[in-house]
Structures are given as C-alpha cells and as structure tokens.
Amino acid sequence: xxxxxxxxxxxxxxxxxxxxxxxxxxxxxxxxxxxxxxxxxxxxxxxxxxxxxxxxxxxxxxxxxxxxxxxxxxxxxxxxxxxxxxxxxxxxxxxxxxxxxxxxxxxxxxxxxxxxxxxxxxxxxxxxxxxxxxxxxxxxxxxxxxxxxxxxxxxxxxxxxxxxxxxxxxxxxxxxxxxxxxxxxxxxxxxxxxxxxxxxxxxxxxxxxxxxxxxxxxxxxxxxxxxxxxxxxxxxxxxxxxxxxxxxxxxxxxxxxxxxxxxxxxxxxxxxxxxxxxxxxxxxxxxxxxxxxxxxxxxxxxxxxxxxxxxxxxxxxxxxxxxxxxxxxxxxxxxxxxxx
Amino acid sequence: xxxxxxxxxxxxxxxxxxxxxxxxxxxxxxxxxxxxxxxxxxxxxxxxxxxxxxxxxxxxxxxxxxxxxxxxxxxxxxxxxxxxxxxxxxxxxxxxxxxxxxxxxxxxxxxxxxxxxxxxxxxxxxxxxxxxxxxxxxxxxxxxxxxxxxxxxxxxxxxxxxxxxxxxxxxxxxxxxxxxxxxxxxxxxxxxxxxxxxxxxxxxxxxxxxxxxxxxxxxxxxxxxxxxxxxxxxxxxxxxxxxxxxxxxxxxxxxxxxxxxxxxxxxxxxxxxxxxxxxxxxxxxxxxxxxxxxxxxxxxxxxxxxxxxxxxxxxxxxxxxxxxxxxxxxxxxxxxxxxx
DNA sequence: GACTGGCACTCGCTGACGACGAGTGCCAGC
DNA sequence: GCTGGCACTCGTCGTCAGCGAGTGCCAGTC
Numbered sequence: 001x002x003x004x005x006x007x008x009x010x011x012x013x014x015x016x017x018x019x020x021x022x023x024x025x026x027x028x029x030x031x032x033x034x035x036x037x038x039x040x041x042x043x044x045x046x047x048x049x050x051x052x053x054x055x056x057x058x059x060x061x062x063x064x065x066x067x068x069x070x071x072x073x074x075x076x077x078x079x080x081x082x083x084x085x086x087x088x089x090x091x092x093x094x095x096x097x098x099x100x101x102x103x104x105x106x107x108x109x110x111x112x113x114x115x116x117x118x119x120x121x122x123x124x125x126x127x128x129x130x131x132x133x134x135x136x137x138x139x140x141x142x143x144x145x146x147x148x149x150x151x152x153x154x155x156x157x158x159x160x161x162x163x164x165x166x167x168x169x170x171x172x173x174x175x176x177x178x179x180x181x182x183x184x185x186x187x188x189x190x191x192x193x194x195x196x197x198x199x200x201x202x203x204x205x206x207x208x209x210x211x212x213x214x215x216x217x218x219x220x221x222x223x224x225x226x227x228x229x230x231x232x233x234x235x236x237x238x239x240x241x242x243x244x245x246x247x248x249x250x251x252x253x254x255x256x257x258x259x260x261x262x263x264x265x266x267x268x269x270x271x272x273x274x275x276x277x278x279x280x281x282x283x284x285x286x287x288x289x290x291x292x293x294x295x296x297x298x299x300x301x302x303x304x305x306x307x308x309x310x311x312x313x314x315x316x317x318x319x320x321x322x323x324x325x326x327x328x329x330x331x332x333x334x335x336x337x338x339x340x
Numbered sequence: 341x342x343x344x345x346x347x348x349x350x351x352x353x354x355x356x357x358x359x360x361x362x363x364x365x366x367x368x369x370x371x372x373x374x375x376x377x378x379x380x381x382x383x384x385x386x387x388x389x390x391x392x393x394x395x396x397x398x399x400x401x402x403x404x405x406x407x408x409x410x411x412x413x414x415x416x417x418x419x420x421x422x423x424x425x426x427x428x429x430x431x432x433x434x435x436x437x438x439x440x441x442x443x444x445x446x447x448x449x450x451x452x453x454x455x456x457x458x459x460x461x462x463x464x465x466x467x468x469x470x471x472x473x474x475x476x477x478x479x480x481x482x483x484x485x486x487x488x489x490x491x492x493x494x495x496x497x498x499x500x501x502x503x504x505x506x507x508x509x510x511x512x513x514x515x516x517x518x519x520x521x522x523x524x525x526x527x528x529x530x531x532x533x534x535x536x537x538x539x540x541x542x543x544x545x546x547x548x549x550x551x552x553x554x555x556x557x558x559x560x561x562x563x564x565x566x567x568x569x570x571x572x573x574x575x576x577x578x579x580x581x582x583x584x585x586x587x588x589x590x591x592x593x594x595x596x597x598x599x600x601x602x603x604x605x606x607x608x609x610x611x612x613x614x615x616x617x618x619x620x621x622x623x624x625x626x627x628x629x630x631x632x633x634x635x636x637x638x639x640x641x642x643x644x645x646x647x648x649x650x651x652x653x654x655x656x657x658x659x660x661x662x663x664x665x666x667x668x669x670x671x672x673x674x675x676x677x678x679x680x
Numbered sequence: 681g682a683c684t685g686g687c688a689c690t691c692g693c694t695g696a697c698g699a700c701g702a703g704t705g706c707c708a709g710c
Numbered sequence: 711g712c713t714g715g716c717a718c719t720c721g722t723c724g725t726c727a728g729c730g731a732g733t734g735c736c737a738g739t740c
Contacts, residue, residue, distance in 0.1 A: 101501060101502075102500060102501055102502060135480065135482070135488075136480040136488070138478050138480070138490070140475065140476040140478070140492060142475070148475075148476070148492060148496075150478070150490065150492070150498065152480060152488060152490070152500070156488075156500075156502070158490065158498055158500050160442060160492070160496075160498050161441060161442055162441075162442060162496070234600060235600070236576060236596050236599075236600060237593055237594075237596035237597040237599075237600060239596070240592050240593040240596055241593075252580045253577055253580040253581070254577075256576050256577035256579070256580055257577040259576075259577075260574060260575070260576060260577060
C-alpha cells in the first residue's frame with residue numbers, strides 16, 4: 001500500500017474537516033481549506049487510492065468522502081499530534097476537582113468534568129477494591145444476632161454488609177473479633193487477603209469457631225467475589241448530539257442500553273493496566289452495541305499504580321487528539337488527588 | 341362544561357387508543373374499536389365539544405384527535421380504574437427484590453425493576469438521611485491529625501467524611517470521643533441531632549474543646565447541611581422509544597439533561613410525604629425541561645413512614661393506570677424490605 | 681331534541697418529474 | 711506526475727397531482 005506523504009496529508013485533512021463539519025468532504029472543498037499545493041484532480045486520484053485501501057468511503061456515489069474506522073485508526077496512530085491542553089482547561093480541571101470532600105465526590109466531579117470538557121459520555125470506575133488495601137474493619141451490632149461489617153480501604157472507599165450470625169454474640173466477643181480482624185488485615189492489599197482470612201478460622205478459639213467462620217465467609221464475599229465494581233456516568237445527553245443521522249436510524253437505543261449495563265461498561269476498563277490512553281474505534285470494540293462509537297479510556301491512580309479506569313464514549317467522528325489529551329489530563333489530576 | 345357520560349366515554353376511548361397506537365385517532369376508527377352504540381357522526385360532535393373544552397386537539401386540520409395534558413388529567417382523575425397487577429408481575433417484583441444484600445443493592449434492584457416493568461425511565465431516591473436515625477458512629481484514625489468519621493443510620497445507609505484535626509490526636513482520646521458521640525447520638529433521629537451536637541462542645545473537657553469543636557462542625561455538615569440526597573436512575577434507553585416524533589424534534593436533549601441533574605430530580609420528590617402516588621402531567625411539571633413528559637411518583641418507607649421517593653418519567657402518552665399500579669407496588673415492596 | 685347518513689371540503693402524505701449542483705472518474709495534454 | 715476539462719452520476723429540492731383519512735355541517739329521521 002503505497003501511501004506517500006501527500007496521501008496521508010489528504011487523509012488527515014479529510015478527517016479533520018469531517019470531524020469539524022460532520023459532512024462528507026469533497027476534493028474541491030479540501031484544496032480550498034487546506035494548502036495542499038495540488039489541484040483537486042490530484043486530490044481525487046489520491047482519494048481513489050485511499051478508498052481502495054479502505055481508509056475512506058463514499059456514503060453515496062458522487063458525494064464527498066467520509067473516513068472509515070480504519071481511516072480513523074491510521075489518523076490516530078500516525079497523523080495526529082497530541083494537542084496540549086490550554087491553560088484555561090488546566091485551570092478548569094484543577095478548580096473543579098479541588099474541594100472534593102470524599103471519594104464519592106472526587107469520582108462524581110471527575111465524571112462530570114470529563115463529560116463537560118469532551119462533550120461526550122463519560123465513565124469513571126470507582127477505585128477498584130482488589131487493588132487497594134484494608135485501612136480498617138468495623139463491627140457494629142444491629143441486633144443480638146446481626147452484625148454490620150464495615151470495611152474502609154486506603155482509597156477511602158467504604159463497603160458494608162449485614163452478617164447474620166449463627167447465634168447471639170456478646171459485646172466482648174465483638175470487641176475481640178474486631179481486634180483480631182484488624183490485627184490480621186489492616187494494611188494488607190485486598191488481593192492478598194483470602195489466605196489470611198482462611199487462617200483466621202483455623203486459629204480461632206474452639207468456641208468462637210462458628211462465629212468466626214460465618215464472619216469469614218461474608219468477608220470473603222465482600223473482599224473478593226464481590227468485585228462487582230461501581231461506576232459513575234455522566235453526559236448521556238451529549239449522545240443526542242451524535243448527529244441527527246444516526247439518531248433517526250434509532251441507533252441510539254442500543255448505545256443507551258449498553259451504557260446502562262454496568263457489566264458492559266466495566267469491560268471497557270478490563271485492560272487498562274497503565275496510564276496510557278487506549279482508543280477503540282468503531283468495530284474494534286468488543287461490545288457489539290458500541291461498534292458505532294469510539295471509546296477512549298485510561299487507567300488512573302496515585303503515582304504509577306492503577307486503581308481504576310476512566311474514559312469517554314462518543315461517535316467515531318470525534319476530535320481524537322483533543323479528547324485523548326483531556327482524558328489523560330483528568331486521569332492524572334484524579335490520580336494526584338488520590339495520593340492526598 | 342356539559343360533559344355527559346358518553347363524551348367522557350369518548351375521551352377515555354381516545355386516550356386508550358392513542359396510548360396504544362401512538363397515532364391520532366379518528367371518529368370512524370373509534371366506533372369500530374369501541375362499542376359506543378352511536379354513529380361516527382355523533383362521535384364527531386362529541387369530539388368537537390371535547391376539543392372546545394380543551395381536552396383533545398388536532399395535530400393538523402383534518403387528522404385524528406390527540407389528548408391534551410388536560411385530557412390526560414381528566415382521564416387519570418375520573419376515567420381510569422386502578423389496574424391490579426397480574427400475579428406474574430407480583431411474583432417478578434418479589435423475586436427480583438428478594439436477595440438484595442444491602443441498602444445499595446435494594447435501591448439498585450428497585451430502580452431497575454421499575455424501569456423494566458414500566459418501560460420508562462425510573463428514579464429512586466436513597467432513603468433520606470434526615471428522616472432516619474443514627475445507629476452508630478465510628479472514628480478511624482487515618483494519620484496523626486486525620487480522622488475518618490463514619491456514620492451508619494438505621495436505614496442501613498453509611499456516610500463518611502475525613503476530618504482534619506487541629507492537632508495530633510491520641511488513641512485514648514479517640515476512644516473517648518467515640519464513646520461520647522455514640523452515647524449522645526445513637527438512636528436519635530437526624531433531624532433532632534443539631535442541638536445535641538452543639539451541647540457536646542459546651543460540655544467537653546477544656547483541653548478537648550478544640551478537638552471536639554472541629555469534629556462537631558464536620559458532624560453537623562454530614563448530618564444536616566449535606567442532605568444532598570443520592571439517587572439511582574435506570575431505563576434511560578426507554579426514552580429512545582418516546583416516539584420518533586419527539587425524537588426528531590431533538591426534544592430529547594433537554595430531557596436527558598434534566599435527568600442528569602440530581603438537583604432537578606430531587607425536586608420530583610419534594611412533596612411526596614405519603615404513600616399515595618402523585619401524577620404530574622406535561623405542563624403541570626415545575627421543571628420546565630420535563631414539560632414534555634409525565635412524572636408518576638410516590639413515597640416509600642417501612643410501614644407508614646416515608647424515607648424517600650421513587651417514580652418514573654415518561655411520555656405524557658403513557659399507560660397511566662398500569663404505570664401507577666406498578667410504581668405503587670414496587671414502593672410497597674421496597675418499604676416492606678426496609679422494615680427487615 | 682338527539683342521533684344519523686350523506687356530502688363537500690381540508691390537508692397531510694406519497695410518488696413522479698425535472699432542474700440543480702456537488703462531486704466523481706477519466707483522459708488528453710503539459 | 712500533475713492539471714484542466716468534460717461527461718456522468720446521483721442525491722436534494724421544489725412543484726404538482728392524486729389519494730385518502732378525517733372533519734364540519736346540514737337535512738332528514740325517530
């Protein structure tokens with residue numbers, strides 16, 4: 001595939017114009033708006049090649065060209081430079097995130113900020129349980145046979161579960177349980193807890209074995225099995241801007257549906273193990289319902305560790321350089337905030 | 341306004357047909373589908389009157405009639421009988437709600453259930469803080485000068501805040517603070533706490549006054565000022581069904597936007613003080629962006645007390661009897677669950 | 681007086697048709 | 711290898727006529 005520099009330049013011009021105008025772009029308009037130094041006829045020849053290679057296509061015979069998913073991919077990989085954020089944007093991010101009172105607030109602010117800046121649908125995953133450590137465990141009696149188990153992690157997240165005990169539990173017993181649990185688990189990463197927790201039952205006093213074992217099974221559930229993560233979502237209304245084109249086709253439904261399925265959204269962050277931004281364009285998405293969209297995602301966390309993912313979902317026709325820069329910047333700031 | 345029985349019957353038929361078909365209904369179709377016992381000409385005369393009174397209108401001259409907001413209001417108030425839920429629906433509700441592990445889960449399940457059954461957008465308010473009582477307060481040291489304050493309410497809700505202390509705090513001091521706080525506040529309704537909390541500072545030992553006062557100010561914030569309530573939302577994708585009519589006009593945007601504003605949604609539950617369902621049709625909504633929709637809302641809670649609201653937002657063209665019945669039923673079941 | 685059948689009229693919808701124009705592909709020439 | 715030119719395609723837009731659902735009104739009937 002002989003794509004010389006000019007052809008690439010033509011592709012870039014097409015992507016940029018199409019993103020800006022949302023209309024198929026023709027050869028004449030291209031040479032007018034960009035200093036390509038050649039005539040429209042030449043551009044047409046280049047376009048024919050680009051189309052043959054699958055980077056652009058015509059919605060109808062004899063109408064302008066539109067980038068394909070493959071075209072966007074090439075654009076993102078080789079043709080776009082990272083667009084640095086304007087100072088105003090940086091300030092906006094800082095001002096918006098500073099003043100968050102707790103973890104919930106940070107996540108909420110981050111997701112709204114992201115939606116606002118990119119004008120797309122934003123998704124932020126709460127700091128993952130499995131990647132953080134236990135800060136404190138608390139047991140609160142609710143009734144004689146019921147305890148409320150509260151776990152606080154070092155990312156500030158709080159999980160609670162009601163535990164139905166096999167029999168009445170004495171206050172001193174609770175104190176003792178609390179002491180043991182905290183002594184064993186505080187400071188331990190959640191991923192590393194299961195073996196320790198198992199050991200608790202074995203080492204328990206005979207008469208406390210039943211109690212401890214009940215507690216432990218719930219604890220395990222909370223710690224590990226229930227890594228059903230939480231998500232925050234914002235900017236859904238931006239979908240309505242996705243272009244009346246797609247809107248009339250009713251293609252909006254499946255996207256909205258996908259956005260409601262937490263399980264689906266979590267998949268977007270499955271592989272974000274680093275702070276590098278990942279871009280999935282159209283067909284590249286594993287989630288079928290999101291094949292009409294592009295997803296820009298990245299991991300975030302204090303320092304170099306990643307405790308969660310965040311990103312945006314938008315039309316394939318999006319301003320990739322700007323969006324990527326924004327997602328990265330917000331992720332970096334949120335990461336800093338988590339490091340207190 | 342002389343609306344005799346038959347005219348009311350005609351109105352009901354129009355509402356029912358329009359809701360079912362989503363198309364303006366004409367006089368001929370009406371007499372065919374409903375046993376009105378009169379000719380289409382008579383129905384036309386009745387329609388003319390109904391239109392004059394503002395209950396129905398014609399989208400265009402010489403097209404069928406469509407109910408107005410006023411027409412729906414009359415229908416809801418006087419013409420619709422409550423539609424009892426089918427046993428299948430009852431079972432679905434029970435099965436779906438049973439098995440919820442904690443408060444978060446109950447709310448989540450409830451909102452999804454509601455969205456699914458009504459096929460509209462569902463909103464559930466988390467049990468209000470102000471209307472519940474303190475079950476337990478916990479202080480966890482985070483660093484030498486920072487404490488994590490965790491409050492657990494009797495509805496199972498957990499609130500936490502990091503408190504920046506004026507100086508280092510000793511472990512014994514924390515134990516003492518914890519004891520005092522719990523002794524004073526456990527079992528007290530949140531609304532009644534402020535005076536008690538104030539008293540805490542006054543009665544504190546002189547050397548602990550600074551510490552206590554810092555704690556108290558945060559406590560007050562958490563208890564009262566911050567009654568920014570939380571919400572759960574589901575079924576947004578159902579909006580896409582609101583009819584391609586409204587969809588093409590782009591009227592979807594403002595609705596999606598309104599649904600993203602928690603402040604706006606909370607207004608929907610401002611006045612739900614009882615378990616009775618409230619219906620706001622079109623223009624009756626105070627929220628301007630929701631004037632194109634109808635809102636069915638109700639309060640819920642254990643027994644007769646109301647700790648929160650839930651409801652749905654949908655097109656004015658909705659199945660009111662069915663929707664009202666569903667909302668009420670779900671609210672009742674959730675209320676029961678909260679009573680453990 | 682209330683209802684009905686009949687009829688003329690309105691008006692949105694659909695499809696056909698032609699003019700227009702943006703955009704293309706191709707070719708001969710520089 | 712690039713360019714100007716030209717024929718061609720095809721989607722869009724406006725016009726226009728035909729269709730049909732639905733109405734309002736009126737004279738007639740019970």
